[in-house]
Each structure stands twice: as structure tokens, then as C-alpha cells.
Amino acid sequence: MEASPVENLDTFDKRPLLKILKKYAKKKGILIPLLQETQKIYGYLPRLALVQISEATNTDISQVYGVATFYAQFRLAPVGKHLIRVCHGTACHVSGATRITEVCEEEFDIKDGETSKDLKFTLESVACLGCCSLAPVMTVDDNTYGRLTDREVRKVVEKLKK
């Protein structure tokens, strides 16, 4: 597991994590919700948090890590301040999603799946956001944009960069 530079025993604030651990204590089948809430707090799953979860729930760290790497939702590295997700579901694929990702790559100067060096933007592909009739679709944080064209994407990006 790659440790991120911001991860350091001295600066890692585990108080919010302890709170969640308490909430889920002694319940069964809670590993996934625990990881989900942890990620909500830290934006990703810091290594130290995984260790803490393993100890608190009496689960092998290998199992915790196994679950964390199985599901696409979990990340082991920090994400950018803004998360850009371009849909590559079937409807979006046949409506030109490849081009949408390319435009984002050009605009943010990062490749699909990467985070910009200043930790501002992360670009990802996802399979279907459930708005297929508006294909091609992308989301920026909690906002969804549909019926995209090159120009629309650049407009969205411009607003975001401001």
C-alpha cells in the first residue's frame, strides 16, 4: 500500500474515525459502511485509518485491505478538490464519451484516472450515472451535466477553474 505524503502519525486526526467506530461497535456486516463513512471524512482511506479499523473491529488487516481494493468506490490515495467523473456506460459510449474524456484530459492536463499535482482535480471514468437519456453525461462533484459537446465541456471546465 502506498502511503501518501500527508499521512503521518503525528498529523493524522483520528478523532472523527473513533466516533464512527463507536457508532458501529458490535454490529455485524459493518465493514463496508465503515469504510464508506471513513472515506467521507478523509476523502480517501488513509493507511492509518485502515489499521485502526482492523484493530477496532477485530478483523485482519488483509481482509480490510481486501475489501477496500475490491470495490471501485474506495480510494487509497487522496483525491482532488473537485472530482470529475465522465460516464462511459453504453449509452454514453455510443454517444461519444471517449471524446468527452479527451477534452477533459486536454483541459486539466491530466490523464483519465489521475489527480492534478495541485490536488485540485481528479478525472475518472464511471459506468453509467443513470441519466442515459441525456448522454453523454459527466458529473462534477454533486452536479450532473448532460447532452455534452466539446464546447459544453469546456464551458463547465472554465467555470470550475475560476
Place this chain on the structure above:
Amino acid sequence: MAVSNNGKSKIIVGMASCGIAAGAQEVFDSLAKHIAEMKLDVELTKTGCIGACYREPLIEIKTAQIPSVIYGDMTVKRVKQLLEQHLVNGQIISEWAVVGEGIQTSEQDLFENQRRIVLRNAGEINPENIHDYVERDGYKAIQKVLKDFKAEDVIAEIKNSGIRGRGGAGFSTGLKWQFARQSESNEKYIICNGDEGDPGAFMDRSIMEGDPHSVLEGMLIAGYAIGAQQGIIYVRAEYPLAVHRLEIAIQQARERGFLGKKILGSKFSFNIILKLGAGAFVCGEETALIASVEGKRGMPRLRPPFPAVRGLWDKPTNINNVETYANIPWIILKGAKEFASLGTEKSKGTKVFALAGKIKRGGMVEVPMGMSLRDVIYKIGGGIKDDKEFKAVQLGGPSGGCVPESLLDTPVDYDSLTKTGAIMGSGGMVVMDDRTCMVDVSKFFLKFTQEESCGKCTFCRIGTKRMLEILERITEGKGQPEDIEKLESLAEYIKQGSLCGLGQTAPNPVLTTIQYFREEYEAHIHQKKCPAKSCRELIEYRVIPDNCTGCMLCARVCPVDAISGAKKEIHYIDPEICTHCGACYDACKFDAIDILTGVLEDEAKTA
């Protein structure tokens, strides 16, 4: 000025995820503002997916004089004029209308050929207000069951209705319930599968967002029938609005006594909780889903034992799809007979489809089983976007297949669709036109299943990878003569050597495209041509000198500066620099960019 009316006027805004993505929230806010400013006596409310997604944002206006008009493509700019004309002056703006009672629009037939059971409340109720659901006979079915039915009666009724699971495999729901009922245990579970993994389908999302109580009520009835006390809805991580609305629904149902201990004074207790998926397609498979709920990696296991015998926490568990549950209250209230009168001999009732892709009227539709694909696509879907040529329709997502024009008269029922090599699936229907390359589509699905394979079975894990490599080289113009046969034999091995449905069906998109579009594979392999002009390595962009006006638009949009030419001069695309992204083609207003395929080969031959 207020509208003179007996019943109060009502404006309903479609606020499902897709509506919101298209700007419904802004429209809603603007309506609220103008209604207040103009002091109109009108109730403003929201609803889920109205169905005509291609015209989102949608709003419906009901007044005493004009029973109902649905307007599409609503924008903030149009709000004031619409309020003035429709509400104040009582005039319909027919150019903006999608459908309406008493007016003629070109889309009038959109709803006429549908039959709405699952979507009975879609667009009619505010999903965040239980009152709306109750008013439309909501929770009457569970009351009827608690009062008049023994568990066995419920199962008999569901069996007699003939309903089969809507999640893909199409197993008899009544039988499934019976098995779970027969398993002895004091602890049993009801699970609702809301994982909706098919990338290009959104029926279950729309149901959960638009009518969450119908799902809860269906689960309640199932719980009563099999003797379970606990229900779990497993929802896909990408559906935050569905989660939000389900949470509200569960809370309100508890407050009203429809969920909890001793429901409505009976001996029956039932609770429902939500579990959020974490982004793994395989978790739609029932045994993987159960593993995931237990907090493990979502790996399928061998069946039998089926979940009805050993499911969640090793207890008997009944698992059904969202749409399956949403049908149940209707069946109980209207009777099995009424349900069974719809559809075909072996496929009863209706099916919801999510129409998407190159179709004019993409959206949510519900039709009686047995309607032909052609009618769904042309009569309801309005045909192909931009009047292009129909090429294929993909059904069943990564487990399904592509059905060609020659089979468009196939009725939509489980068995007829399976015969084509596709499957009913959960209801995703993605339409493709002549610019869609079928080899690319099969590569797309295989890439998906390859990435989503959980890795347990060797053939699924590695076999799909080998197939993907072959498809990749074919689309890159490096295909080899024996590639088609190789794909076919690998497909057979993967089908036989995989434990769960993911691997067993992963080759379907490849096999059906080979079956129906073999010549397209051959063109890629032998002539290095992509007939759909879509595979980048096999196409070439050229300026058509006669059409080029030298407007420079293409040169400006080209991301790699491959286009040269001064203003009013004919432009030139440098093939050495061009990355075949197609930006110039999309930008050109004079049809001056041509896409050629196989030119390099042809030119090499003539040179």
C-alpha cells in the same frame, strides 16, 4: 390574478436525477419565485421521472379548465411567459407541449401505446410525501393481505399472476417465495436488488426515485408471505438521490405504522434498512450481493444452496429486483387474473424499458409483454435520432446481445428474446445507428466485464482478457484471419468454465455481433476498414474542397493543430498529426469534412 377554479391549479416538476441534471431545480426555483411575485393561487410540487426524458426538464400543469399539459425543454427563461399564458390567460403554448389532453402534438402517441403498472405513480406523486402514495391506493395491498390473506394465499396469488423476476433471469417469483417460505427458520430476510449494474439502464433508479413506497410495500408483502422480519435494500453507490428518497420513505412509513412492530395492529412485524453498494458490477449477482451485505468482497458462490435455503447470514433469504417488488401491490389489489391477462403465454404483465442511445425519444417506457421491438423503438421511441438508419438494439447490457433490423419484429418476452441470442435483461435498451461500430460495441462490453470480473474463475478472469486483446487488435486494424474463430472458441470455454452469470454471459455481446454482423468483423480484419467509420485507427479525415469555405472553425477546434489553411482558403488536414478525434467533423457547418475508411490500403494498392 389568481386562476378561477374549483380544484386548485397544480404545477408538477419532474425531479428525478436526469431532470435535475437537465436543470429542473433551477426551473423549480424560478417557478416558485414567479408564482409568489405574480401572487398566483397554484400548488407547486415535484415528482419523479415522468418518462419523456428526451424533453427534460419536464413540467406538468393542471388547472380546472385544462386538465393536463406536459411541457418539455423547460428553461428559466420560459417560466414567466408560460405562467402568464397558461395559468393567467388559459392558453396552451402548443410548441412547447409534449402531450396534453385536448391538444394535438407530434408526440401524442408517446403514452398511448404504453401500459403503466410499475410506473402507475411515476410523474403523479411527490415521492417525498407518503400522503401522495397513500392517496393513490398506497399501502392498501398490505392492508388487504394482513386482513384477508394467509401467507400461502399470497404465494398462490403471486404464482397465479405468472410474474417472473424482472432482474434478468426471469425466474417465477411465486415459486421463489414458496421455496423461501418452505425453508424452516425463525430468522429470514427479504432483499431488494437495487444494484442496477447494466451500464445503460435506469429503470430501477427511476422507480426508487419516483415511487419508493411501492418498493417498500412489495417487500412488506413478500416478508409476510415468506415469514421474514427484516428487509434490506441494496442500492448502487452512484444513486445518491434514490438513497435519499428511500430514506425519507422508510422514515415516513415507520411514522405511519406501515413499518415496524405489529404493523397496523396485526401480528406481523417488519423493518427495512438500506445498504449502499460500493461500485462492483458483480454485486448485482445475488450471492455476491449477499457477501457484500455481510461486509465481504463481493464474490459469487456456487448455487445450490440457493439463497431461499441459505442466504444472508446463512438464513433463508428471498431476493428480488426493484421492479419485481413494485409490481406486487398492484397484483394484490387488482388480482392475479388481471395481471395475467396482460402479456404472452409465458411472460405476463408489463416490462419497463430504459430507452437510450440513438433514439429520438429516450426515456422510461412501460409496455405489455409481447409488443414487438419495432413498436417499442418506432411507435413509442419515435425512431432513430436525426432520421439515421437503424442498425441494432442492445438488450440486457453486458450479459445480453445486439438484435439486428431483421429481427425487429421479435416480441418482447423472455423466451423470444433469448432465442435471438440477447436476453430480456433488466430492461436497458440502447439503440444504435449506422455510425456505431459493432466490433467496437462488443469490445466495449468485454472491457466492462473483464474489468468487473471478480477474478474467482480462471476462464472469466483470463479468458475475457484474451478475448478483449483480440477485439482490440481487430479494431486497431491488426486483426488476423483466424480471429473470429478464436473468439468463438474462447467464448464457449468461458461460458462453460464460469461459476456465475457474469462469466457465463460475458461472451454474449461478442457472439451476437459475430452472428449478425460478421461482415463487419471481416471488413476490419481483411480490408482494415471500419464500415461505421468509427474505429479511429481505421479512418482518415479529409477536407472536401468543394464544400470548404475556409471559415477556419475546424482549425480552431482541432486540439492538435493538424489543420492548416488561411481564411477563405481551402483547409488541409495533416494526416501525420491528426489523431482522428472528430472534433473538426462535429464543428464543420458546411459538411466539408469527410471520413474515409480503408483509404490507406486502397491508395497503397493503386500507387
